[in-house]
Amino acid sequence: MSKRNDITTPEGYFGDLQERLLEIPARPARVSTVRRLTPYVAIAASFLVAVMLGNFILSKTAAPSPEDDTWTYVSYLADALDPDGAAMFDETDWYEDQEESGLSEEDIINYLLADGISVEHLNYLSYEAGY
Amino acid sequence: MDGVERLFNEIVKDYSERVYWHVRRFVNNHEDADDLVQEIFLKIWTALPSFRGEAQLFTWIWRIATNETLNWIRREKVRAALRFTSIDAEMERRIDSDPFFDGDAADRALSKAVAKLPEKQRQVFILRYYDEMPYEQMSEVLGTSVGALKASYHIAQEKVRAALGKDLFIGDD
Numbered sequence: 070m071s072k073r074n075d076i077t078t079p080e081g082y083f084g085d086l087q088e089r090l091l092e093i094p095a096r097p098a099r100v101s102t103v104r105r106l107t108p109y110v111a112i113a114a115s116f117l118v119a120v121m122l123g124n125f126i127l128s129k130t131a132a133p134s135p136e137d138d139t140w141t142y143v144s145y146l147a148d149a150l151d152p153d154g155a156a157m158f159d160e161t162d163w164y165e166d167q168e169e170s171g172l173s174e175e176d177i178i179n180y181l182l183a184d185g186i187s188v189e190h191l192n193y194l195s196y197e198a199g200y
Numbered sequence: 201m202d203g204v205e206r207l208f209n210e211i212v213k214d215y216s217e218r219v220y221w222h223v224r225r226f227v228n229n230h231e232d233a234d235d236l237v238q239e240i241f242l243k244i245w246t247a248l249p250s251f252r253g254e255a256q257l258f259t260w261i262w263r264i265a266t267n268e269t270l271n272w273i274r275r276e277k278v279r280a281a282l283r284f285t286s287i288d289a290e291m292e293r294r295i296d297s298d299p300f301f302d303g304d305a306a307d308r309a310l311s312k313a314v315a316k317l318p319e320k321q322r323q324v325f326i327l328r329y330y331d332e333m334p335y336e337q338m339s340e341v342l343g344t345s346v347g348a349l350k351a352s353y354h355i356a357q358e359k360v361r362a363a364l365g366k367d368l369f370i371g372d373d
Contacts, residue, residue, distance in 0.1 A: 078230060086234070087216055
């Protein structure tokens with residue numbers, strides 16, 4: 070199985086890329102980091118804050134599930150379902166997978182900031198949502 | 201041309217292609233890789249005056265490249281959620297629709313299996329398997345011990361093997 074030959078680029082791409090990158094120092098520096106909040110981002114922000122609030126309420130009101138508790142339960146389940154495979158189940162790996170499975174608040178904030186929402190507006194939305 | 205600009209030009213000449221291939225493995229699409237490489241080099245240019253040489257230049261560049269790539273993936277995860285899809289499904293779609301993907305079915309399956317790895321394992325797998333970076337160098341870039349990196353690579357390999365079928369050779373470490 071090849072390591073690199075499976076992906077290609079347009080012909081002459083790297084020469085063109087280098088030319089464009091070498092122009093970076095000549096580009097005018099960004100004057101301001103504050104960008105205008107577009108209506109789309111405002112809607113997305115409101116939606117996301119609502120989802121975050123929903124998650125928060127659910128986490129406070131729903132009965133605790135065994136999965137939330139500990140690695141012990143996962144280990145027990147793995148052992149019960151697949152006694153031979155349980156030895157291969159790695160605790161660190163399980164936690165890493167959990168970390169991957171959902172969107173963190175940091176992911177959402179990172180996205181919103183990258184898409185142009187200001188920190189002040191984000192704070193305002195969080196305040197409105199009761200955070 | 202001052203010293204900083206001269207150094208930046210050297211970095212572009214020495215590292216742009218390597219950074220591109222690294223980024224491309226993460227984003228699974230030529231156009232996005234092109235955009236992200238430009239963002240990374242813009243960041244390098246902006247931060248270059250503050251580069252003090254405590255870290256090796258290579259390590260410093262790779263730290264910026266890996267951080268920017270992870271930030272891109274996290275933003276993409278949110279974009280996927282806003283479209284009511286998952287980042288895994290989005291990555292599969294990209295691999296299937298990339299006009300510059302030239303591999304066979306096994307290569308495609310490997311790319312998809314790698315795209316499904318958890319973030320940190322994917323990072324280690326790409327750096328080790330595709331970029332062929334030594335563990336010691338990887339340790340400096342990611343700030344993780346060599347032992348932990350080897351463990352992560354092993355777990356990633358096992359997952360990829362399981363996804364592909366155990367008879368496919370994807371290297372040992």
